[in-house]
Amino acid sequence: MATRNRRTHVLNRLKSIDGHLRGVIRMVEDDAYCIDVIQQLQAVQGAVGRVASVLLEDHLQTCVTHVIQGNDSDERTRVIGELLRLFDAGARTTSDELSTVADVTTPFGEVGGPLQLAPAVPEASHAARVPR
Ligand SMILES: [Cu+2]
Numbered sequence: 181m182a183t184r185n186r187r188t189h190v191l192n193r194l195k196s197i198d199g200h201l202r203g204v205i206r207m208v209e210d211d212a213y214c215i216d217v218i219q220q221l222q223a224v225q226g227a228v229g230r231v232a233s234v235l236l237e238d239h240l241q242t243c244v245t246h247v248i249q250g251n252d253s254d255e256r257t258r259v260i261g262e263l264l265r266l267f268d269a270g271a272r273t274t275s276d277e278l279s280t281v282a283d284v285t286t287p288f289g290e291v292g293g294p295l296q297l298a299p300a301v302p303e304a305s306h307a308a309r310v311p312r
Contacts, residue, residue: 186238190231197227236266 204220247259 186234190234193227193231193234197224197231200224200227 200220201224204217204224207217207220244259244263247255250256
């Protein structure tokens with residue numbers, strides 16, 4: 181984490197996501213319609229992913245750049261290996277999910293941006309639900 185500004189930015193985003201997730205918890209406690217809950221969870225997932233992207237960009241701009249410009253080849257190999265493992269883990273995750281790009285405005289504030297669809301939910305769990 182390079183700068184205090186960036187750290188504050190990330191913390192503010194995480195606190196916003198925390199508030200959003202608490203709202204989803206309230207929806208479940210209030211027995212909200214399944215699809216509404218899932219849409220809010222997708223919005224949370226998207227927001228979490230964007231925070232991860234901010235952190236990755238910062239890591240590339242600071243730690244990785246520092247190591248690449250240095251003379252320690254072992255450290256360079258280590259940092260590149262870390263990034264490759266991160267990339268592989270992300271590729272495995274996203275290939276398991278359908279993804280789309282959409283903007284979502286939520287009852288808990290603006291959470292627009294890329295949206296990942298959750299894995300399909302068994303039809304039976306929706307059978308007894310009636311939309312409000
Ligand atoms: Cu870093």
